[in-house]
Amino acid sequence: MKNLNIINLTKGETFLHQLSGTTKVRLFAVLMVYVTMSFDLPIILPLFIVTIVGLVSLKPSWKVIKPVVIFVVAMNIVNIVLFWLANPHCGFEYTGDKTVLFAFTDYLVVTKGTFWYLTVRLLKMLTSFTTSLVFIMSITPSELAAGLTSLGLPYKLGSIVELAFRYIPDISRDYENISISMQCRGLELDAKKIKPIERLKQMIIILIPLIVTSFDRVGNISNAMDLRGFGKGKQRSYYSEYPERRNDTIFKVIYCLIALFCVYYIVSGLISPRDPKMWIYWS
Amino acid sequence: MKKESIGKILLGKWDTKTIVGVAIGIALFAVLMVYGSIKVFTNTNLSLAMIVPVIVGGLFGPLPAALVCGLGNVLADLIGGWGLWFDWSIGNAALGFIVGCLKLYGADIEDGVFDIKHMVIYAVLAVLGNILAFGVITPIFTKILFGGELNITIAQGWFAAVSNATVLIIAGIPILKALAARNARGKNLTKE
Numbered sequence: 427m428k429n430l431n432i433i434n435l436t437k438g439e440t441f442l443h444q445l446s447g448t449t450k451v452r453l454f455a456v457l458m459v460y461v462t463m464s465f466d467l468p469i470i471l472p473l474f475i476v477t478i479v480g481l482v483s484l485k486p487s488w489k490v491i492k493p494v495v496i497f498v499v500a501m502n503i504v505n506i507v508l509f510w511l512a513n514p515h516c517g518f519e520y521t522g523d524k525t526v527l528f529a530f531t532d533y534l535v536v537t538k539g540t541f542w543y544l545t546v547r548l549l550k551m552l553t554s555f556t557t558s559l560v561f562i563m564s565i566t567p568s569e570l571a572a573g574l575t576s577l578g579l580p581y582k583l584g585s586i587v588e589l590a591f592r593y594i595p596d597i598s599r600d601y602e603n604i605s606i607s608m609q610c611r612g613l614e615l616d617a618k619k620i621k622p623i624e625r626l627k628q629m630i631i632i633l634i635p636l637i638v639t640s641f642d643r644v645g646n647i648s649n650a651m652d653l654r655g656f657g658k659g660k661q662r663s664y665y666s667e668y669p670e671r672r673n674d675t676i677f678k679v680i681y682c683l684i685a686l687f688c689v690y691y692i693v694s695g696l697i698s699p700r701d702p703k704m705w706i707y708w709s
Numbered sequence: 710m711k712k713e714s715i716g717k718i719l720l721g722k723w724d725t726k727t728i729v730g731v732a733i734g735i736a737l738f739a740v741l742m743v744y745g746s747i748k749v750f751t752n753t754n755l756s757l758a759m760i761v762p763v764i765v766g767g768l769f770g771p772l773p774a775a776l777v778c779g780l781g782n783v784l785a786d787l788i789g790g791w792g793l794w795f796d797w798s799i800g801n802a803a804l805g806f807i808v809g810c811l812k813l814y815g816a817d818i819e820d821g822v823f824d825i826k827h828m829v830i831y832a833v834l835a836v837l838g839n840i841l842a843f844g845v846i847t848p849i850f851t852k853i854l855f856g857g858e859l860n861i862t863i864a865q866g867w868f869a870a871v872s873n874a875t876v877l878i879i880a881g882i883p884i885l886k887a888l889a890a891r892n893a894r895g896k897n898l899t900k901e
Contacts, residue, residue, distance in 0.1 A: 433788075509861065512861055512864060513861065516861070558786075558787045558788075561787075562787060562788065582723070582728055585728060585732070586728055586731050586732045586735065586776070586780070587732075587735075587780065587784075588732075589728075589729060589732030589733070589736075590732040590733070590735035590736040590739070590780070590781075590784060591736075591784070592736075593732065593733055593736040594736045594739055594740060594784075594788070596736075597733075597736050597737055597740050598740045598744065601740060601744070626757075626876070626879065626880060629757050629880070630757075630880050630883060630884060633741075633757055633760065633880075633884060634884060634887055634888070636737070637737070637760075637761075637764060637884070637888070638888075638891070640733050640736075640737050641730070641733065641764070641768070643729075643733060644726060644729045644730045644733055645726070647729045647733075648724075648725040648726040648728070648729040648730075651725050651729065652725050656725055657724070657725055657728075
């Protein structure tokens, strides 16, 4: 629960923090396309390294990050194993390789193609995670809204995302408080001691007060916003947004180049489909 | 009470209150999606988050509910760290729209109207919505956005549909009933 502290509400000191919201949101959007578009190691690995460097440069508090990273890595590995159990030949479509490296039974075999595919898939998931982590840790809710508006979205949508982002830490704190006070009254929440259906029932007991307190806020917040004249104009400006600085210009060039590369890669893949579908080290 | 037209109910009223309500809904959805769930299958959880769009739908209408489901899923993907999967977010948005239709068939959480009839319609809609969202819409978008991998998506889709329908019915009905009872006013009065 505590790891939702990764959302910060004030601007930090480091290089990435100091970029404008527009730059961050646009760079992130381009990078998401970049990660999603392919399963090629030469495309994914450099971004992975760059985001790790970016993460270190943010000088995060490692105590907060460590549990998140452990949780995500463990979850992704479990997912990969389940993928393999569901279909031991799932890599065939991508690599076109069925060389058996190791066989448990007739069904459960490890093929070279599947092994390579799942390894790259794991790296792809982790890259997507580090990219989102760097993005979330470097941005504040207000900058996020400013950035989304700069993409041409209506500012009311930007405000929705901003408010949601702002209230995630509050709601998770409420959740924790309610859960602790319910446990004081004798509610058993330990996953090892009770069955999933029992657990579902007890989650409902926590959920009702959480929903009531959360939606009670709506009146207060919307009145406060109405009093400040929210939604009266067609456009709005943002306090956190300022004219482009030197670093923003440099990043503008970078994300434009990456976007061009993405367009080239996707279009060329559509015109002449690659065979095999991903980059393989042995061919 | 004035009867509103169906189109107006479907779109919802986009004033400040709705915007804040949707935002709080998204935050609640994301928190529950990441931390209030029980694992079932790869990338699929028995998640209580699915209750949130129903309540938002009951308070503000189907389109806000769809927005809560879709954007909430994107935000949960961001903080949860399993990568962005827009095909699932779109499927979720469709489901949110369908289960958010409470006002269309007369249930009104704000005024405490939620009877047996509404429960039955709600349960049927929950099942149909899940089949449509994860059996049809999500695989289509997976094909468009990522191509291939359909077997796993369909398997995940069925797990998601079953677990969501379970949560929506087993947990949703008691919660809606409790909330309706909390908001009930003037229910025992008859017009003379």
